[in-house]
Amino acid sequence: NTVDAVYFISFFDAISITTNGTSRLGQQVMSLVTYGNSGLGMVCMDRAEEADMPLHKLRATSIYHGTDGQFVFIMAGTYMDKWQVLLLPLPLDGKNASLCQMLTIPQCETEYACRAVGAIEVVNGTMYVAIEQTQGLVLATINLTDVLLHRGGAASGVVRSARLEGIEKPIRVEAIIFDPFLDVLYVATTETGQPSLIYKVKSGTLEPYGMARMQSRGPAKEVVRQLMVNMESRMLYALSAIGVQPIIVSMLLYAVVSVKPPVADVAGGTLVQVSGEGFKATTGNTRGILCQFSATAFTPATLVNASTLLCYTPAVNSSSADCSGEAIEVELKSGLITKNYVGLRRIPTPAILSVNPDRGFYSMRQWVTVVGYGFLQSATISCRFIGYQHPSVTVTGPDAKFISNTEIHCRQPTVDAAFPVPSYLEVSIDGQVFSQSLIRYDIIGWPVVLETDPDVIKTSAKVNT
Incomplete structure (x- = not known):
């Protein structure tokens, strides 16, 4: 693409004519034809003979454009019967680089010999090489500039x-490709x-x-x-086949890797953090990034970074049937929804029946x-002290214990001071949606004398001498 050209490579055995007029097969010759991408007219042809091309079986090709x-x-x-990578600077001048002779790969010096390079991927000045061993596979990163x-x-x-x-068995490498967004192969x-x-x-x-x-079909x-990566839709396409029937498998x-908190109140409105990988805005997506809580329940997601989304839970009619909860999935583009089955447990709103004691001094813990009921063990259990027209105070962690x-x-x-009355104590299991039981708990201050009746109080005391 960089030079707007198409390349066609072919191998053939050269035929030489002897002095007596008979013909015989000569050495193998490689022909590399360059076509202009516009109109596909031939631009040039390069040829290399076997002496300059130590390669018995071709498995993969690529092109590198240096800076x-x-x-x-x-x-x-x-x-x-050894691995080989050839670098052929164009136009061909015979000064090719044979990497199996120039480089040493430690894993190839073991009892598991490196027999062939099955696939290569070139990214800027780096080449990733997948090498087949007698048992197993070696991956190598090579600096092409060096x-x-x-x-x-x-x-x-x-x-x-x-x-x-x-991998401890003989295998064949089929393909390799690089995903720059995740920095993975x-x-x-x-x-x-x-x-x-x-x-x-x-x-x-x-x-x-x-x-x-991949699948077995009978x-x-x-x-x-x-393999091909679509950066816009965040899809991996695998060209495969069943017998002679080609198929394309998309992934x-x-x-989604995890969700926090792992529980959410059925009332809805809990802000959950969805952790995973590969999250990004995609072009042409009018729906935006969505979190899916059921087949029909979606809420908009806020993209924090490539591994984090934030979304609010919708209200539901019932709590989860078991501790695993219901799957929360992510949709980056319409219809392309994850299937990782990371559970979010929906729980009933807790309720308080009584508190003891029902008051406490403001400067003393x-x-x-x-x-009450509806309580369960959770790292997000919280208690909130609420005063009338007064900022509430919430405690969690070691100050909120499930019994x-x-x-x-x-x-x-x-x-800092006593709470105005009435004041209440409420609890939450997911740390965000609290009970609404309105059970009184007063945070009181110092007593204040408003008046005395009668005005004079007579007392008597015994003096010890």
């Missing part, structure tokens, strides 16, 4: 390399007789942290042939026993 205008064609596969500077000699271009955890592999697996790998550490398995297995590149389904202990904090 200095350098244009490099990249070929990867197998050479003499390699090109040291053509013909040893280079220290291997930035990082690692075996892909969890997706690597598709296939074990003989099994459907393909797509691994999600952190590009910085080459550590896997997710995996998707005796046929879905095998990935190519969301965003997910004290524990208050609250009796049982009918009892909570609240510690009255110290405040």
Whole structure:
């Protein structure tokens, strides 16, 4: 795309004519034809002979455009039963870089030999390489700038390399692609007789942290042939096949990991924080980002960053049937909804029947026993002291203790002055929606003498001498 061109690569065996007029097969020749993208007219043709092209089996190709205008064609596969990556600066001049000779990858020096490069991905000046071993798979990050500077000699271009955890059998690498938004790699592999697996790998550490398995349809297995990332819709497309029938499998590149708080009052209005990855605004989406609480219940979400959304819960008619709750999902674009099944438990609004004691001095902390129903263990249990036309005071954490389904202990904090009457104590399980029981709890101050009756009080006392 950078140079607005299309490239066609072909291999053929050259035929040479002997002095007696007979013909024989010569060495293999590669032809690289450049076509202009506008009109597809041929621009130029480059050819390379086998001596300058140590590659027996081609598995992957790519193009690198250097910052200095350098244009490099990249070929990867197998050479003499070993892994191979060739860098061919264009126009071809025979000064190609053979990476299997220039670079040392520690994981390839073990009992599990590196046999072939199955896929490559070039991102700016970095190349990610997936190398098949006799058992397992090695991922490597290579600095192309360093390699090109040291053509013909040893280079220290291997930035990082690692075996892909969890693979201890012979596998075939099908494809690899980079997602710049999440800074991850997706690597598709296939074990003989099994459907393909797509691994999600952190590009910085080459550590896997997710995996998707393609499907089996009877005796046929879905095998990935190519991967593509759509940055706008946040979708991963996998070109696959069942037998000879091609299919395209789409997967969301965003997910819900957790929700906080994990409980929400049925009355609605609880602000929940949805944590995950890959969240972003998408173009052409008039609905905006939404949180889904049921098949028909959606509320608008506020995008905080790529891993955090905020949304308010809607009111529901009943509490959750079990502790797992109902799934909260995310929609970035109409109809494209996650299916991570992270539960949010809907709970009934708590109610208070009595408090003991029913008053406390404003400058002294004290524990208050609250009796009622609808109580359950939660890290967000809160107690709120409310005064008439007075700012309320809320305590949580160690000052709000769950005792049982009918009892909570609240510690009255110290405040600046007594609360105007009437004042109340209410509780919340999700920390946001409180009971509305209007059970009196007075925060009192110093007594004040308004008048005495009678005006004079006579007392008597005994004096000890």
